[in-house]
Structures are given as structure tokens and as C-alpha cells.
Amino acid sequence: MSDFDHDVRMSLQSQVQFCDKPLVKGDAWYLLDYHWFKQLKNYVGLEGDESANPGPIDNKPLFKEDGTEIRDHLIDELDYAMVPEEVWTVLLNNFGLTQGQEPIKRKVVEHGMFVKHCKVEVYFTEFQLAENSNPEEIIKNKFSETDTLETIQNTMRTKFNIASDADTRLWNKYSSNTYEQLSRLHNTVQDAGLFGGQMIIIEVKNENGTWPRAVGYNMRSQKSFANNASSSRSVNEKIVISREVEEIQAKIEGKKKEHLGIEKGIACLERKQEELERERKKIEVEKKSLSDRRKKAIDEIKSLEDSLNEYVEVTKDLVTKLKLEPWAASKNIVTFLIKSIEEKEAELSCPVCLQTAAPPIFSCQQMHLVCKGCQPRMSSCPECREAYQGQPRRHRYAERDAEELKKMREELSKMTS
Numbered sequence: 001m002s003d004f005d006h007d008v009r010m011s012l013q014s015q016v017q018f019c020d021k022p023l024v025k026g027d028a029w030y031l032l033d034y035h036w037f038k039q040l041k042n043y044v045g046l047e048g049d050e051s052a053n054p055g056p057i058d059n060k061p062l063f064k065e066d067g068t069e070i071r072d073h074l075i076d077e078l079d080y081a082m083v084p085e086e087v088w089t090v091l092l093n094n095f096g097l098t099q100g101q102e103p104i105k106r107k108v109v110e111h112g113m114f115v116k117h118c119k120v121e122v123y124f125t126e127f128q129l130a131e132n133s134n135p136e137e138i139i140k141n142k143f144s145e146t147d148t149l150e151t152i153q154n155t156m157r158t159k160f161n162i163a164s165d166a167d168t169r170l171w172n173k174y175s176s177n178t179y180e181q182l183s184r185l186h187n188t189v190q191d192a193g194l195f196g197g198q199m200i201i202i203e204v205k206n207e208n209g210t211w212p213r214a215v216g217y218n219m220r221s222q223k224s225f226a227n228n229a230s231s232s233r234s235v236n237e238k239i240v241i242s243r244e245v246e247e248i249q250a251k252i253e254g255k256k257k258e259h260l261g262i263e264k265g266i267a268c269l270e271r272k273q274e275e276l277e278r279e280r281k282k283i284e285v286e287k288k289s290l291s292d293r294r295k296k297a298i299d300e301i302k303s304l305e306d307s308l309n310e311y312v313e314v315t316k317d318l319v320t321k322l323k324l325e326p327w328a329a330s331k332n333i334v335t336f337l338i339k340s341i342e343e344k345e346a347e348l349s350c351p352v353c354l355q356t357a358a359p360p361i362f363s364c365q366q367m368h369l370v371c372k373g374c375q376p377r378m379s380s381c382p383e384c385r386e387a388y389q390g391q392p393r394r395h396r397y398a399e400r401d402a403e404e405l406k407k408m409r410e411e412l413s414k415m416t417s
Helices: 003-020 034-043 085-095 149-159 212-230 235-324 326-347 396-416
Strands: 028-033 080-084 105-111 117-120 125-131 134-143 168-175 178-182 199-204
Touching: 003 034, 003 080, 003 085, 028 034, 028 085, 034 080, 080 085, 125 149, 134 149, 149 168, 149 199, 168 235, 178 235, 199 212, 326 396
Parallel strands: 125 199
Antiparallel strands: 028 080, 028 105, 105 117, 125 134, 168 178, 168 199
């Protein structure tokens, strides 16, 4: 490998490690196919043996067959990996993007009613869009939680061929008779409390300056007044009826607000249920990984116990020989101790400095040891290339062998002194 190639890999290695940076609301992150990302980590020496250049970024496995949008139910660190914008820029400059593909850019959003936490918005929210004059013609469109209501309004102008200079306003339809005007266009989808599946209606002002929905309501009111005027009720009766109507209208408005609050509460719970389902799938993947590691640990414990039993049997034989043939048995014990000490020293040899490791002894997830002098200088295991994560992991089995080695040396010193 040339010095230039080595420098490039080291630079990329530091960038990939930067992917662990904390999430900040509003930051941009990019999705990568996890298989390609694994090849990249091998290429820069963070996992396994160094491999060849992974080639251009290829996210095809993340998309549906038609290539228009990403597949449903993708799982983090199984189907895809996420990198911050600065890392994406470096990867794009070094490897490029497969022809015909577009970057999968997502924003960090904030969730939680009481305890706030940030997460990358992998999937956008789908809404039903319609025009007030033709509510039966519905167009489905997806938006990010960070998109503003103004963005939705401009999108609807385009889809329904509404002139750019026409006055419009948006309505959120909760049910057949429940509407809420979305007047703060600078609000985001998340700030407005919108949730997937809701219908958003755009209303265009009439040429005479009136709004269709307002005119319709006034016409109904005028007809009601005409009927009242043609009746033979007294003025006092009209006043009483008017007050009763006002009370009923006030109750209706109160119930509408109550209904709106319930709808928003249900939507919030549904979003939380979706988040919990994604977390459940992620936990299942982690559980399987831990189960595999547990099985491996059980096998290693059994192997060590078998070795211990062999040592016990050999010791019994030596004790028997010592009783029958004191001089010959003593010589055999010394020979056995020397051989055992050499084997222990070989097992405890550090792969970096080749010195016999003494407690504390550290290891990677695969139980490959490294001595206390070399571990602080290593970012990954010198044998399997697995990256060290979190606090240094103690190799308790190796430390136990080191204590046994110390006792064997002391015993040999007594026998040969």
C-alpha cells in the first residue's frame, strides 16, 4: 500500500468514527446501504481484514423495485447506516454516487411531550390533499415533519394548478364536519400537530373577494333570518330564540375543540406506537446477537473446564509417581512445570509487543487479549480489527491464567532452589 493510499484510509477512518456524534435538531443526516457501509469499514481497517475499495455509493437495496421511494420497515444497523452531512460530503468526494441515484437526505427531529429526544426522520408523513371546490379528487403526498405549512401550500398550488397570485388558505379536516384553519404558515408539520393520513384542503378566494366556505355559511344564515322574519313570532320570542341559538352554537364550538383535542391525542399515541414497534424490532435484532454471544461464551467455558480437569488428572498422576519414585517423579514434575509455564506464556503473549501480559489484561468482543501497555494506543483489536467501544473490556480468563502462571513460577523456583 502506498503512503498516499494509507493516508487516505486513515483520513476516512477518522471520518467514519465521527458517525457517533450526537443528534441535534435540524441537522442533516444521510442513509447508506449497510452492506456498502460494512465494506467501507473493512476498507479503512475498522472491521475485519482490509478489503478493496468499495466503489461508488450504492443505495439500490434500500429502494422499492420502482426506485421512487425507500422500502418500508427498514432497520437501522441491519438494512442501513446513517452518517452526518460532513461525513457524507467526504464519502461523496472520495467514492461518488451510483449513476441515476439520488442522496437519501433526512433531518433530525425532536420527539416526546415531556422528555425530549432527537431522532433522524427516516420516513416522511403521507397526507391526503384536496381542493375545496372538488373534495372528492384526492392526491396523496409525503412531507417531512420539518416542512412548513407554506411548503405544503405551494405544493398544493402546483398539483391543483392554482395561480401563484391567487389568495388561498389551508384547512385541516378531522372528520366530515370538523375543520381547523391552518393560518400560521411558518409552522412546521410537527409544530402544527399534524399526523399521517389527515386531509388538508386548500381554499381559493372568490373573484368578488369572498371565501367559498364563508359565503356558504352566510347564505344559510340569511335564509334562516328570512324564515324568522316571515313568522308571526313576537320580538321577545325572537330574542329568546336568538340567545338559545347562541348557546347551542357555543356548545357546538366547545365540543368541536374537545373533539379536536381528542383527535390530536389519538394521533400522538399512534405515532408513539409506531416508534415503539420500530424499537421492538431493533431489540429483537440485538437479542439475537446477544444470544449468539452467550452460546459462544458457554462453549468457551466448557472448553476451559475440560482443560482444568485435564490438569487435575495430570496432577493426580504426578502425586502418585512422587510417592512411588521420589527422585524420578520430582524430575518429571519440574519438566512438566517448565512445559506448562512455556505454554501459559505463549497463551498470554501480547500480539503487539509480544511480551507476556500481566493483570490488568484487556480484550475485544472476540476475547483476543492485549496487554495494559499496548491497549491505550490501540483503537481496534490487532487480531480481528474489531473497533474498541466504550470502557476497556477486562479479559478475566486471561487474568486468571496469569495468576496461575505466577504460582507455577513460584513453585518451580522452590523446587529448583
